[in-house]
Amino acid sequence: MNTVFERFALAGKVALVTGAAQGLGAETAHTLAMAGAKVMVSDLQLEQAQATAERIRAAGGEALAMRHDVTDEAQWQQVVAATVEAFGGLDVLVNNAGIEKMALFTEASVEDFRLMHEINVTGVFLGIKHAARVMRPGAAAGKGGSIINLSSVAGLVGMPALGGYCSSKGAVRLMSKAAAVEFARLGYGVRVNSIHPAIIKTDMGVNVVRGFVAIGLAPDEASADAYAESLHPLGYGQPQDVSSAVLFLASEASRWSTGSEIVIDGGACAC
Template sequence: MGKVNMGRVSNKVAIVTGAAAGLGAAIATMLAREGARVVLTDLDQKRGSLVADQIVGAGGEAMFLEHEVSDERRWLEVVDKTLGQFGKLDVLVNNAGVQFVKRISDTTLEDWRRLFQVNVEGVFLGTRTAMSAMRQNGSGSIINLSSTMDRVVSVNDAAYCASKAAVTHFTKAAALDGATDGNRIRVNSIHPGLIETPMVEREILDLARLRGDVNTDAVRAKWDALCPLGMGKPEDIAYGALYLASDESKLVTGSELVIDGGHLLKR
């Protein structure tokens, strides 16, 4: 008798960007645990390969590709290599993102453009490239990492907030596009609140420094209190991505999955 595979995304092939750390690493690991063959991509080759090796070590199927998500040509190579290795593409998680802590008056045009290149152009390029591969099967699931900061603003995060609002709205237009011509390519956004990852650790440190303090406890406590259920763990987001990647969500498109411990309740 063949192996019985009960994974929630068995037989699916997924690409996860920004998979070397934080949410991307957790999402890639979760999808692999639930039976998907996963292509992890990131700028950080060393840590990305390590995560892929850990997945393989635990019995999963994964490979790592170095990838700058704002590089149009590299996107074609990443999708080509995925099709070459695994034969198809079912899921893309546009997770890679960057953030910085600066008031508008301190934000340079280069700062702004770089953030939009990664957070917005990267999502556009990934969606466009994946959609053409997914049209070969007529189905797929694209999951974009937006944020609760697409609607809650902070004085130190104008560029980031604007970029995430763009991701949310783009996701809905892409969802319409993915449902044309008989295709069922679903496109949804996930909106994490405050989740303990390297990005958030850096932000907490930057905010503490801005207050002239190297001790991060006060900022951390304030942030924890912003969410009625406290800050989250990467796996909290990975479970959401798993649902959207699986056929359990086959009627869900253009939707916003908020996973925020109640962050938005207190705005």
């Protein structure tokens, strides 16, 4: 039987992480690489993605970077094919790329609503589709794998000024479950799970706090920050709290987990 450390190791695995130029994506790419995976860092911001890959290489990991618009199906095909060609396979996909735009329902624009769904939902759909195509038996990678979709606690509970974001992340939650059941029934050997973080102090998390002020839900940034932190009994989370959950789902330690939702929220949803 493998030791506990071997069950979490990713030596010999290949991972693709979208939206990995900064924030949770960059931390996740680094974590997977330090666990032994070869990592393709993809992002619309190529220079920042290359910087993430360079930091991984400087730390002793193996990584490459590609420009990637997750709403473009042709680019998904190119990035997946390039990952398989460069590293010899694809075992883990982390659908991390996403955006968040705050607005009250009465003030929200259709354009912003559609853009969130195009990136947060269509982007995840395309990732699931093209990763599974190469992971399933007889395909270019053909060893099965793990697809990890970043949803949010906003995909589990309603939040003010985040209606469009909530609906997009709720869609990611149920799409993950549907793919998990389908791939299991078809014998693909591809597991699909979702992760649901609460507010993490990345740039996106800071923007949420500022958004509470801009929309009139808090009088100033200090009050908004105190309110947001109070929603989490354990306080704010850190990027590594989320990347640790990704590592679990990427590894053999989670071999019997599919269609699951892992909530990383400092107790927010328990209140």
